[in-house]
Amino acid sequence: MTDTKQITEALKEEARRAGFSLAGVTLPDPPDHLDFYQDWIAAGYHADMGWMATERALDRRSDPKRILPECQSILVLGMPYPFSAERRGGGKISSYAWNKDYHDVLNQKMKELVRFLEDQVGRPVSNRWYTDTGPILERELARRAGLGWFGKNTTLINPHQGSFFFLAELFLDIALEPDPPFQNQHCGSCTRCLDACPTGSLKAPYLLDANLCISYLTIEKKGNIPKELRPKMDQWVFGCDICQQVCPWNQRFAGKEEIIDAFQPRPESTRIDLQEEITLSEEDFREKFRNSPVKRTKRGGYLRNVAVALGNQGLKRSLKSLTAALQDRDAAVRGHAAWALGEIGGELAREKLQEALGEEEDQRVRREIKSALHT
Ligand code: B12
Ligand code: SF4
Ligand code: SF4
Known part of the structure; x- marks a missing residue:
């Protein structure tokens, strides 16, 4: 032609x-x-x-x-x-x-x-x-x-x-x-x-x-x-x-x-259960988003976003999973989980934040925890 x-x-x-x-x-x-x-x-x-x-x-x-x-x-x-x-x-x-x-x-x-x-x-x-x-x-x-x-x-x-x-x-x-x-x-x-x-x-x-x-x-x-x-x-x-x-x-x-x-x-992408997402391991994340654009954020970036969303949701039932996220190996996840706990508020959240402050060494995360304790 x-x-x-x-x-x-x-x-x-x-x-x-x-x-x-x-x-x-x-x-x-x-x-x-x-x-x-x-x-x-x-x-x-x-x-x-x-x-x-x-x-x-x-x-x-x-x-x-x-x-x-x-x-x-x-x-x-x-x-x-x-x-x-x-x-x-x-x-x-x-x-x-x-x-x-x-x-x-x-x-x-x-x-x-x-x-x-x-x-x-x-x-x-x-x-x-x-x-x-x-x-x-x-x-x-x-x-x-x-x-x-x-x-x-x-x-x-x-x-x-x-x-x-x-x-x-x-x-x-x-x-x-x-x-x-x-x-x-x-x-x-x-x-x-x-x-x-x-x-x-x-x-x-x-x-x-x-x-x-x-x-x-x-x-x-x-x-x-x-x-x-x-x-x-x-x-x-x-x-x-x-x-x-x-x-x-x-x-x-x-x-x-x-x-x-x-x-x-x-369905995994249109019905996101934030409580579950914040617990994703490296392997879970890789498996779930293997061929998806979401892999771009890597696990740390994604869980950081999930922590913010949980803070905005403001539900007391998120306290457990967010407290666990205070121990995450990714500093941004720990810092944003602290912020989310501050948003949810209450005695238990404060207690967990105080405990985390006692152990946390990363200065940026420490600042996040302190600021969450003052909200
Ligand atoms: C950087 C980028 C982003 C940045 C910045 C977005 C932005 N608006 O500039 C961020 C991360 C925020 C982003 C977000 C999104 N993005 Co994006 N992004 C790009 C990327 C890589 C470059 C865009 C760019 O150069 N921006 C700089 C501005 C100045 O350039 P521009 O937007 O092209 O604007 C031109 C015209 O608008 C014109 N112009 C500007 N003002 C005026 C005024 C008048 C009167 C006239 C006539 C012309 C005119 O001049 C500009 C230069 O030519 C392009 C791919 C690419 N290489 O083009 C994809 C692209 C634009 N993104 C895309 C998509 C899908 C998105 C999201 C919808 C994703 C999402 N759901 O989260 C959002 C949409 C947000 C939004 N409202 O734009 C699609 C858009 C498809 C479409 N139908 O428009 C693209 C084309 C990727 C693709 N190949 O499909 N994106
Ligand atoms: S102003 Fe915004 S919402 Fe309205 S037609 Fe244009 S792009 Fe769409
Ligand atoms: S933040 Fe605003 S500009 Fe950016 S994608 Fe959402 S509505 Fe559009």
Whole structure:
């Protein structure tokens, strides 16, 4: 096959067969909003994600051809995952992480798409693919490929599917037919996402401060979570979906596309018993989240989040498991368990905190215990 239009259609059709509900093509031109990205970094909104601010990272984002000089087109894809509508109590994992790790699943699918393309054109195709894995502006490319607009919550929203989809991009040394960029902006006067964000992370429309975002705090942040933010995290133990859940475009359209098996909800991820989670051993954690994005936090980060959620739940019946967590080998887990006991309060909690203070050697954990005793 040599006709550009035919190849483009065949490739998009193959992508749809693989489970991508969105597919569009853009050219490898420099991004329109690089200045926005640079200002965002300069303001420190990337928090501790230092990899976003290196010279190499900035340089590569400035021009897709820095990644693949022979690139002629970029195929941008969207793969739907479940719409998490429920906001009930209990530990909550963001719905993108309810099953398999999308990096693994989508990488495999893109590899297969390249093979398909090579068969169609009868020659090796020079390529790079990304899904959250590289120094590129994925939402920018998606808007240019016609997939949707930047919502005020900063997610890319499609007018027929909402925003509960992953993005993935294939850089190719082959000419494909480009799609018209998405021109309109359909947020209008709505501000539901800004009003609903519990931490004020959406400082203004289109502007997210990662330092405050629950998604960042539960997934990317190492060590201690700032104390003033903990009560606002409710029971989110991995990621946060609130600014997408409240979006009318999701309430109307998300969840209607077919979702591949790899992203179907697993009961272990949708019904989280916090009492049980805080007792997970290293082996239990590894087994439970073997192929899941949750493994990114490692056991220590996850149990730290669970401790915060238990503190926010504030139930006396958590005293036993939190007291046991004061002996955890991970300092962040011990420190956040102390905070949670302080939130629950009462004589027994104070007694256990006093005992722990007698034995604790880590200075940061000691400070957490002392502060919990004063709440
Ligand atoms: C760092 C990062 C985060 C950070 C920072 C998020 C952020 N909003 O910047 C944290 C850890 C907080 C995070 C959280 C989440 N993330 Co994230 N994240 C990324 C990552 C790696 C880089 C994003 C980035 O560069 N941010 C910096 C800002 C400045 O860039 P930007 O958001 O792309 O914004 C561009 C445009 O919005 C435009 N722009 C900005 N303002 C304006 C204003 C106007 C008027 C216009 C026209 C344009 C415009 O300029 C920017 C530069 O092009 C991308 C993958 C990638 N490489 O792109 C995934 C990615 C954005 N994340 C994704 C997901 C799924 C999430 C979560 C939903 C996960 C969860 N449930 O917890 C949350 C959503 C939180 C939110 N409201 O954004 C998806 C988004 C899919 C989609 N439909 O939009 C991506 C694309 C990963 C993927 N391949 O699927 N994430
Ligand atoms: S993911 Fe949660 S904390 Fe982050 S901006 Fe959205 S609502 Fe706010
Ligand atoms: S909630 Fe409203 S303002 Fe926020 S992204 Fe959705 S439509 Fe836009």
